[in-house]
Amino acid sequence: MSPGVAGNCSSSSKGRSINPMFLVFVPLGLGLAVVASQSEDWLRYDNATLETWGFVNVCLPPFGADPTGARDSTEAIQRAVNYARERQLVCLFPPGEYLVSDTIVCEQYRPLRTPTRRVGDRNHPCVLMGMEIEGRRPCLVLSPGSKGFDNAEHPKPVIYFWAAGNGEEMPLDQPQPNISMNQMIVGIDLRLGKNPGAIGISHRAAQGSGIQDCVIDARGAYCGVEGGAGSGGSHAGITVIGGRYGLDLRGTQPAATVVGVTLIGQEESAIICSGRQATTIVGFRVVSSSANPVIVARQNWIHQGQLNLLDGSVEIEGPSAGCLLDTTAAAYFRNVYVKGSATIVRSLAGKLEAPAEGWCLVEEAAVAVPPDPWRGKQLAAIGVRELRYTCDIWIDGIRWPNSIWAKICPSKEPPADLVRRHLWDRNFPRPWSPGVVNVKLLEPAPRGDGVTDDSDPLQKAIDRYPRLFLPKGQYLVTRPLRLRPDTNLIGTHRCFSWLVASAREDGEFGDAANPRPVLQTANDPKATTILGFFGIQLDVSAAGAYALDWAAGPRSVFRDVNIVMPTRWQLRPGIPSPNFDHPLVLVRDHGGGKWYNFHQESWHFQGPNYRHLLVKSARGPLHFYQCNVEHSRSEANMEVRDSTHVFFYGVKGEYNRPIARFVGCRNFALFGYGGNAAAFPGTSLFELEDCEDYRLTLLVDTPRLPGQGSPDHFAGEGVDPRLWFMVQERYADKKIQTPPLDRPTLFARGSLRSPSEHD
Known part of the structure; x- marks a missing residue:
């Protein structure tokens, strides 16, 4: 795809327009006897038939969205979204251009249980999916000068996913992103045009939610994507061209994950981030000509803004040698190719400079930037006025004496598949x-x-x-x-x-x-x-x-x-x-592949040997792109045993039992953790036993103090953070524990082979 073209947002391919007959109901007959699908058959089915399969076509009655782009389809699409949500259906967009002039609101259906409380239903999400046929895709086109999209100081999304407050954690009329679940947009492009306050998609959400396979042309607009999905959700396969920003991740759910992203030509920064705990971006390509930092990360509160950058390339064009990452939080790099940047990291812990002109490779780097002391009334629960957290670097069981640990060398051009290998x-x-x-x-x-x-x-x-x-x-x-x-x-x-x-x-x-x-x-x-x-x-x-x-x-x-x-x-x-x-999910033997948005949070009827996920004697490579395992009453939420080449990109957890246990494993990694889990006194959230060649990075949490929750609460009870450990390792008859208030930037042993080497 050319950097100057935002995908195929037209209703034609190779000069051929969509045949109108495919957008009109054709009576069903013997064609149903042909069980093998052909793409354009689906354009012939009426909505009565599609509903029995779980879909509605936004172009057909009673909605009538126009895929030729000749008339405004905002109201038609909104009617279809509401109709589909309430009936548990997917909104299906055939190829073409859909002209819109206002926000398409995708609110999760959670009706009131009482005048002050909503039901906990997560099975009525908004789901928007596009059909690609012979290279033709659906594209929403924002009309130039659309009302409300003109002010960059108050940006407005074209598509807005949200869930209203449940009445306990948030008021009924305010967004509560941790209960925005299973909401998805897949395979739909956007062209924002000259609307300086326009955001393509706003989607901060949790379990099962995400943006997938979307190309957003944000030239002349504010940004492509606002909000990060974590806690069992993720964004994957996104391209953003232009805009002031590519990804605005200042609001995310814990341990947000972004997979396979391409960002080209942003005016200010490609990414701005201050998400909850560690955000992980894996498989990325950034091309920038801005004099500003390519990525800006800010720690606005303890344990926010941490950032993993894995398997990517950043190319800064133009005469000025820019900065790749400007951060006030901890960061970790692995297999990142850089060109045109004199400064790779600028942080409170110091700078990390590029070794030479041309391409260089950040084989691995950890930058430990601890948060400011935490002060607040909440700390009265443990009888102190202040807590000071650290975020140390641990190499082979020994605390690294410095705040920066890095391996950087001159390099050839990056491999062409850094983005695609993760999709x-x-x-x-x-x-x-x-x-x-x-x-x-x-x-x-x-x-x-x-x-x-x-x-x-x-x-x-x-x-x-x-x-x-x-x-x-x-x-x-x-x-x-x-x-x-x-x-x-x-x-x-x-x-x-x-x-x-x-x-x-x-x-x-x-x-x-x-x-x-x-x-x-x-x-x-x-x-x-x-x-x-x-x-x-x-x-x-x-x-x-x-x-x-x-x-x-x-x-x-x-x-x-x-x-x-x-x-x-x-x-x-x-x-x-x-x-x-016994385990709920077992991966074994030849088990490998790519897993997207795995989550499990059950907590009833579980014995000590239960695991949400057990990886046993697996050879891999096995990649988990966002893994949310929590609330289990067994000995551990998940366990990886006697396995090799297993990689996690973004893990989130709650409750007091270990999030992950690794036993007898080699060549594995867990990149980024978040959540409010608090281990029982004297125990840890991550356990390692007789393991070699691994990396655990950016293990951070939202503190859960005594008095918060209870033993019967699904997320357990709060524990004084001075009484438990983030990591505990048994290795060669030694027991190693990170200090109670340490949230490691890197906990490493041996030499990890990059996941890309196994694909």
């Missing part, structure tokens, strides 16, 4: 992709009614077809579904298409002593398994079930799959309380 394939299957088979059109067809046992028809479909679409519904299964090495299973959305495991007398999910997976992949290093956009739910009866047994190799992808455990509120008369004393 799914460009031809990632969608329901309308060629060759994808709709299971509801097969014979026999699964019912998806939550009552009928769909195990047999689903298994037959898996055995026969490699690429399957699982429409909206609840597909009850009573035995494991075994996947082919090349199975691609795609749903409508993580909250709309469900596999539900239930224990019945003739099924296989009732024996807790012999747990069985709902989905089992092939144990194959060459597997190309893809799971995306659906959910796996365990019924309270399924005490002998777990969600996933994953042994598919490094070419496989897990993308936005929702995994849900039963709760005590779901107990029915006659069903005993189950005891899950």
Whole structure:
């Protein structure tokens, strides 16, 4: 893609316009017998048909958005968004240009439970998805001079995702981003035009939320993206061209993650960041000609603004030798190529200079910038007026004496795939992709009614077809579904298409002593398994079930799959309380690939051996792009044991048990942690035992003090931060603990091979 072109935002390709017949209802007939999808078939279906699969087409009645760009579609799109949200449907945008002149508001549906409290529903999100057909994509075009988009001092988004306050943490009429969940925009471009106060997409959110596969032309506008998704959500596959800023990450959820981002030609800075705890940006390309710092990070409160920069390139054009990162918070670099910057880091801890002209490579660097002393009335709970946190650098069990530790050398040009290596394939299957088979059109067809046992028809479909679409519904299964090495299973959305495991007398999910997976992949290093956009739910009866047994190799992808455990509120008369004393998700043997937005926060019915995630004897490489494991009452939320080449990019946690335990592992990394977890006195949040060649970076938290929460609260109770440790390691008969108030910038041992070397 040329730096001067923001993708294909027109309704034509190679001089050919969209045929109007594809935007008009064509009566359905024998064409439904052809089960393998062709992309343009989806443009022929009316909304009555699409709704049964979980979609509505914004161009069709009763909405009537105009994909030719001839008339304003703002009201039509807003009607479609509201309609889809309330009925748990995806808003589908065919290719074309959609003229808009005001904000499209995407408010999560959370109705009032009482006059002062909202219900905790997270399954009615706003979901916007674009169809790409032969290179043609949907693009929202903001009319020049649109009202309210002219003031850069008060910028306004074109698309605004939010959730209203629940009445406890935030007032009912104020945004509460930690409950903005499962809200997504995928595959839709924007062109902002000459609107100096315009923001492309504002999306600060949590579990299951994100911006994916979007190109934003922000030339003449304020910025491309405002807000970061963390806590089990992330942004991925974003390109921003122009604008005052590319990414405005001054407001994020904890441990926000941005994957595969390209930022070109911003007027001031490509990124501004003061997010909650560590923000991780992995797989990036920045081209800048501004004299300002390319990235600005600010620690406005304790444990804000920390930044991981991994696998990226920054090229500063023009005569002035600029600064890459200007920060008042801790930062970590790995495998970052730099050109045209005399100063790589400018911080309160000192400067990090480039060694020579031309390209240089920051192989690895840690810059430890501690926060100011924390003072506040809250500290009366522990009888002090002030706490002083540190953020030390630890190398092979020894505290580094300086604030900066770096390995920088002259380099050739960066590899061309720094961005793409962290993303799914460009031809990632969608329901309308060629060759994808709709299971509801097969014979026999699964019912998806939550009552009928769909195990047999689903298994037959898996055995026969490699690429399957699982429409909206609840597909009850009573035995494991075994996947082919090349199975691609795609749903409508993580909250709309469900596999539900239930224990019945003739099924296989009732024996807790012999747990069985709902989905089992092939144990194959060459597997190309893809799971995306659906959910796996365990019924309270399924005490002998777990969600996933994953042994598919490094070419496989897990993308936005929702995994849900039963709760005590779901107990029915006659069903005993189950005891899950086994992992919910198991990755083993050849298990590898790329996982996006994995989160699990259940806390009922768990024995000591339960794990939200267990990676055991896995060879990888295995990449987790945002991993939110929390609230478990077992011995640890997740465990990685006897495995190699496992990498986490952004981890968030709550409660008092260890977030992660690593035992007998080598060549692994956890880049960036955030959350309000507070370990029980004398224990730690991260445990290491007999591990080699690893990195843990930017481990920071929001303090949770005594009196906050309770043992029965899902997030546990607060603990005096002077009584617990962030990291505890057992290595060669030695026990190493970081000091209680240390939030390490880097905790490292040995020599980590870059994740990119294994892909």
